[in-house]
Structures are given as C-alpha cells and as structure tokens.
Amino acid sequence: MIALLTRDLKLALRAGGGFGLGLAFFLIVTVMVPFAVGPQSALLATIAPGVLWLGALLACLLSLDRLLALDWEDGTLDLLATAPLPLEAVLSIKAMAHWLTTGLPLVLAAPVLGVLLNLPGPGFAWLVASLALGTPALSVIGTFGAALTVGLKRGGLLLSLLVLPLYVPTLIFGAEVARRGATGQDLSTPLLMLGGITAASIALLPFASAAVLRVNIR
Amino acid sequence: MTFAAKANALWAYANPRKFLATTERVLPVFWWTAAACLAVGLVWGFFFTPDDYRQGSTVKIIYLHVPSALMAINCWLMMLATSLVWLVRRHHVSALAARAAAPVGIVMTLIALATGAIWGQPMWGTWWAWDPRLTSFLILFLFYLGYVALWEAIEDPDTAADLTSVLCLVGSVFALLSRYAVNFWNQGLHQGASVMRAAAITGSDTEEKVSNVFFVPLMVCIIGFVLLFIALVLYRTGTEIRARRIRALLARERAGA
Numbered sequence: 001m002i003a004l005l006t007r008d009l010k011l012a013l014r015a016g017g018g019f020g021l022g023l024a025f026f027l028i029v030t031v032m033v034p035f036a037v038g039p040q041s042a043l044l045a046t047i048a049p050g051v052l053w054l055g056a057l058l059a060c061l062l063s064l065d066r067l068l069a070l071d072w073e074d075g076t077l078d079l080l081a082t083a084p085l086p087l088e089a090v091l092s093i094k095a096m097a098h099w100l101t102t103g104l105p106l107v108l109a110a111p112v113l114g115v116l117l118n119l120p121g122p123g124f125a126w127l128v129a130s131l132a133l134g135t136p137a138l139s140v141i142g143t144f145g146a147a148l149t150v151g152l153k154r155g156g157l158l159l160s161l162l163v164l165p166l167y168v169p170t171l172i173f174g175a176e177v178a179r180r181g182a183t184g185q186d187l188s189t190p191l192l193m194l195g196g197i198t199a200a201s202i203a204l205l206p207f208a209s210a211a212v213l214r215v216n217i218r
Numbered sequence: 219m220t221f222a223a224k225a226n227a228l229w230a231y232a233n234p235r236k237f238l239a240t241t242e243r244v245l246p247v248f249w250w251t252a253a254a255c256l257a258v259g260l261v262w263g264f265f266f267t268p269d270d271y272r273q274g275s276t277v278k279i280i281y282l283h284v285p286s287a288l289m290a291i292n293c294w295l296m297m298l299a300t301s302l303v304w305l306v307r308r309h310h311v312s313a314l315a316a317r318a319a320a321p322v323g324i325v326m327t328l329i330a331l332a333t334g335a336i337w338g339q340p341m342w343g344t345w346w347a348w349d350p351r352l353t354s355f356l357i358l359f360l361f362y363l364g365y366v367a368l369w370e371a372i373e374d375p376d377t378a379a380d381l382t383s384v385l386c387l388v389g390s391v392f393a394l395l396s397r398y399a400v401n402f403w404n405q406g407l408h409q410g411a412s413v414m415r416a417a418a419i420t421g422s423d424t425e426e427k428v429s430n431v432f433f434v435p436l437m438v439c440i441i442g443f444v445l446l447f448i449a450l451v452l453y454r455t456g457t458e459i460r461a462r463r464i465r466a467l468l469a470r471e472r473a474g475a
Contacts, residue, residue, distance in 0.1 A: 144388065148368065148381055158364075158371050162385065165360040166392045169399040176403065189402070197395065208388050215380040 004080075004090065008097035011070075022059040022102045023109055029055040030113040041118045048117035049127060049178030055113075056106045056131055057138060057171055061163060063102050064142040065149070065156040067094060068213075072150050081217055087210040095136075095143040095206070103135030119182060126181020130194060134174035137198040140205045141166045147213040170197055232309035234459045241452045248449035255442030263435040279337045281436060285443035287330035290358065293323035293447065297365075298390050301383035311455065313379035314462070316386065317369050318454035322447060324362045331355055350401040351408040357396045361389045375462065 033051050034044060071077040080090050110131050111124050119127065145163035149155030173194040180187035231237050263281035297316040304313040334352065335345045346352065368385055372378035 148385060149371075151377075152371050155371070158367055161360075161367055162364040165357055165364060165396070166388070168357055169392060169395040172396075172399040172403045193399070193402070205388070208384055212381050212384050215377055215384075218377070 004085070004093050005097055008094060009100060020105075022063050023105045025062050026055050026059040026106055026109060027113065029058060030116055033117065045118045045120055045182075048114060048119040049123060049182050050175045051117060052110055052113060052119070052127060053131070053134075053171060053175040053178060056110065056135065057167055059106055060102055060135065060138045060142060061160055061167075063098065064146050064163065065159050067098055067143060067146040068150045069146070069155075077150070077213075078217060081214070087213060088206040091143055091147065091209045091213065092140075092202075092206045095139045095202075098143065099136050099139040103131075103139055107131045107135060122184055123178060123182025126187065127178045130174045130177035130181070130191070133177075133191070133194050133198055134170050137170045137194075137201045138167060140198075140201045140209075141170070144205050144209045144212070147209040147216065150213065151216045170194070173197065229307070229309070232307070232311050234311055237311050238456055238459060241456055245449060245452055245456075248445050248452065252442050252445035252449055255438050255445060259435050259438030259440075259442050263432075263439060267431055267435060276337060276340050277432070279333050280432065281439045283330060283333040283337060284436060285440045286326045286333065287355070288440060289443050289447050290323055290326040290330050290355070292444075293319050293326060294358065294361070294386075294390065294393070296451070297323070297386050301386040304379055305383050305387075310379075310462075311459065313375075313383065314458040315451060315455045316382070317379075318458050319451045320362055320366050320369070322450050322454070324359065324366065326447070327355060327359045327362060331359065347408075349408045350397075350403070353400040353403075354393075354397045357400070358393060361393055365389065 030052065033047075033055075037043060037047070068077060071080070081087055083090070107128055110127055114124055114127055142163055145159050145166070148162060149159045152158065173190045176190040177187050177194055180190065231240060260281055264278050267278070269275045269277065297319050300312045300316040300319070303309060304316065331352075334355075338347065339345050365382060365385060368382050369378055372381060
C-alpha cells in the first residue's frame with residue numbers, strides 16, 4: 001500500500017509539472033476575481049471565503065480526469081485490480097495521493113491568496129481548517145467520478161457534470177465555516193456537518209468507486 | 219395467493235415479452251384516465267374555482283406547479299427503486315425503466331421550476347430566489363442531467379445500466395444531503411408544506427392547509443400527473459426494449475453477413 005502511495009506521489013511530482021497545475025489554477029482564479037467584481041476591499045472581504053472555496057474546488061476538479069486515466073491507458077489499472085490488494089484500498093490510496101498532491105497544497109496556499117482578497121484576520125485559521133477538513137471529501141468524491149468515467153473518450157467534461165452536483169453539500173458547509181469564521185459567528189454546526197460529510201465519504205464512497213471501476217474494467 | 223406468491227408473480231413482468239404484452243393492454247387505460255383527470259382537474263381548477271383572497275388569480279398555477287414538483291421528486295425515487303432492483307436481481311426491464319424515466323423527470327423538474335418562476339414573479343417580485351426549495355430543485359435538475367449524460371455516453375447497455383445505477387444511489391444520498399445543506403444555508407421565501415398534511419386526509423379546512431375549494435381539483439390534477447407519468451414511463455420503457463431488440467437483430471445480421 002505504501003509502495004503504491006509513493007509510486008503515485010512520485011508520478012505526480014515528476015510527470016511534467018502536473019503537480020503545480022492545480023495550484024497555479026487556484027492562483028489565477030483568485031487573481032481574476034478582483035478584475036471581475038471590482039477592487040473594493042470591503043466587497044472582496046465579504047466574498048473572499050466563498051471565492052477561495054470555489055477556487056479550491058475547481059482546482060481540485062481540474063486534476064480529476066488524470067487520477068485514473070493514465071493508469072487506465074497503460075494497463076496499470078488492470079494489474080492493480082488483480083493485485084492482492086482489494087480495489088477499495090487501491091482507490092482509497094489513489095484518493096489520498098490526489099489529496100496530498102492537490103488538496104494539501106491548496107490548503108497551504110489558501111492563506112496567501114486570502115491576503116490578496118483582503119480576508120478578515122480571524123478568517124485565516126478557519127479558512128485553512130475548513131479546507132483541510134473539506135478537501136479530502138472532494139478527493140474521494142472525485143475518485144468516484146473518475147472511476148465512473150474512466151473508460152470513456154473525452155470523459156473530462158462528463159466528469160465535471162457528474163461530480164459538481166455531488167460537491168454541493170461540501171461546498172456549502174465548507175464555505176459557511178470559512179464565512180462564519182471570518183465574521184466571528186458561531187460555526188460549530190457547519191463544522192460538524194463538514195466533518196461528517198468528509199468522514200462518511202471516506203468511509204463509504206471507496207466501495208461505490210470500486211464497484212463502478214470493476215464494471216468498467218470487466 | 220399468499221403474499222410471497224404474489225410477490226413472485228410480480229417478477230414475471232421482468233420478462234420483456236410479458237412486460238410488453240401487458241403494458242400494451244393497460245397503456246390505453248392509463249392514457250385515457252390521465253387525460254380525463256388532467257382535463258377535469260385543470261378546467262375545474264382554472265375556470266371553476268374562486269380567486270384566492272390574497273393571491274388573486276395567480277394561485278391557479280398551483281394546478282401545474284404542485285403536481286409537477288411532486289412527480290419530479292417521485293421520479294427520482296422510482297429510478298432509485300428500479301436501480302436497486304437492477305443491481306440486486308439484474309432484470310433488464312428495470313434498468314430500462316430507470317433510463318426511460320429520467321427524461322420525464324427532467325421535464326417535470328423544468329415545469330416545476332418554470333411555473334414556480336412565473337408564480338414567483340408577481341408574488342415575491344422576483345423570478346428566482348436562492349431559497350432552499352428552489353435551489354435544491356435546481357440541484358436535482360443537475361443530477362438528472364448528469365444521469366442522462368452518463369447513460370448516453372456509454373456504448374455497452376449493461377455497463378451503462380450498472381454505472382448509472384450506482385450513480386443514482388450515490389446521487390440520492392448527495393441529493394438528500396444537498397437538500398438539508400441548502401436549507402441550512404438560507405431560509406427562503408417558499409411557503410411550507412400545505413397540501414400533503416394530515417388534515418388533507420380527514421378533509422377538514424385548517425389554517426395551514428390549502429382550502430378544500432382548491433384542494434379537490436388539485437388532487438384530481440395530482441392523480442392525473444401520476445397516471446400520465448406511469449403511462450409515459452411504461453411507453454418509453456417499451457420503446458427502449460424495442461430499440462434494444464433492433465440493436466440485437468442488427469448485430470446478428472452483421473455477424474451473419
């Protein structure tokens with residue numbers, strides 16, 4: 001399992017800059033926002049938590065179609081499916097590798113981009129906390145979407161259509177935590193809901209992903 | 219017949235030939251009763267009910283809005299049930315019924331959204347509000363779109379049935395989650411449930427229930443929509459079965475040639 005994880009991490013790091021792509025996309029989206037809505041700092045401060053969450057979500061989405069497609073093309077996926085490791089575990093590890101290479105950098109970069117959007121002081125800690133708690137769910141849900149569309153030509157567009165509605169609850173609660181954190185309101189309920197979504201997704205979705213992947217490589 | 223025997227008899231309809239033979243016989247009944255119910259309910263509702271004392275004549279769109287919204291949700295539930303049957307017992311008719319129902323569900327959701335907007339404009343002064351009920355319907359619409367797109371994208375019908383079934387199951391959980399998430403996110407303009415309440419069964423007019431003057435034609439409309447939905451799904455399922463047979467025949471011909 002650890003060998004698989006290190007393999008995926010190495011591939012992500014060495015294979016032609018795919019690693020930084022999500023991060024660069026996140027930066028670009030954040031920089032574009034003031035151009036689109038105007039540079040008033042009060043307005044930017046209000047929308048900053050939501051924009052940062054949306055940017056992180058889209059950056060996460062961007063890398064999803066590479067999650068399984070490369071292994072599908074060169075046949076690694078067939079080998080992994082016949083390996084002694086259960087397919088659920090393989091997909092959990094793939095989701096984890098995706099999170100380590102995409103989600104974690106986003107979490108770490110978010111405070112820096114928060115400065116650009118004039119995020120209020122107390123919001124930084126909660127933005128990082130909400131992203132740290134929410135992005136694993138995004139990776140796991142995305143793995144399900146990638147497993148659904150892995151055999152398809154040009155599945156990327158379909159992938160976003162399938163995955164984005166599934167992202168709605170995570171986005172709502174994640175952005176709510178960040179927003180309430182920035183304005184200093186009580187945030188225990190959305191925080192618990194966000195944690196619950198992440199925990200439930202990690203616990204249950206690998207089974208659904210493995211089920212659809214078995215159908216796809218049948 | 220015992221219950222178990224009856225339940226077993228129901229599975230006989232999973233045979234496409236028996237399904238087609240039976241639906242061909244019952245379909246006209248569904249079409250005509252649906253048409254009769256809708257004609258009676260809509261004409262009664264539009265022309266023979268008084269205007270509401272607060273909403274005026276705009277209230278009459280309720281005869282389209284409420285039944286379509288009801289069917290939009292129930293259609294997804296039906297797809298969930300047929301998907302489960304497909305995953306557990308692998309009856310092809312079940313999977314095809316889910317496929318046949320999805321576009322009907324899309325249209326029902328669109329009717330509910332459109333009539334809601336037309337009703338909301340004079341009542342709330344806006345076409346659209348980010349209200350929990352409205353928003354969750356929009357998300358339901360997106361789920362339908364993704365579901366149909368996945369069906370269309372996959373060549374092999376059995377693979378497509380498997381994948382869409384799992385998507386339907388996972389989507390149901392997330393649709394439910396979104397429903398409560400948007401509820402939490404914003405408390406909106408839409409009124410609470412006022413049609414399907416305990417008072418509706420006892421038939422008494424209460425404060426929070428729609429008055430019986432509107433309720434009776436509304437019930438007729440709802441029954442009409444349910445029958446129309448059943449007729450459409452049975453008809454479309456039959457079409458799917460035939461399309462599948464044609465594909466099988468063509469494949470056999472090509473193999474023979």
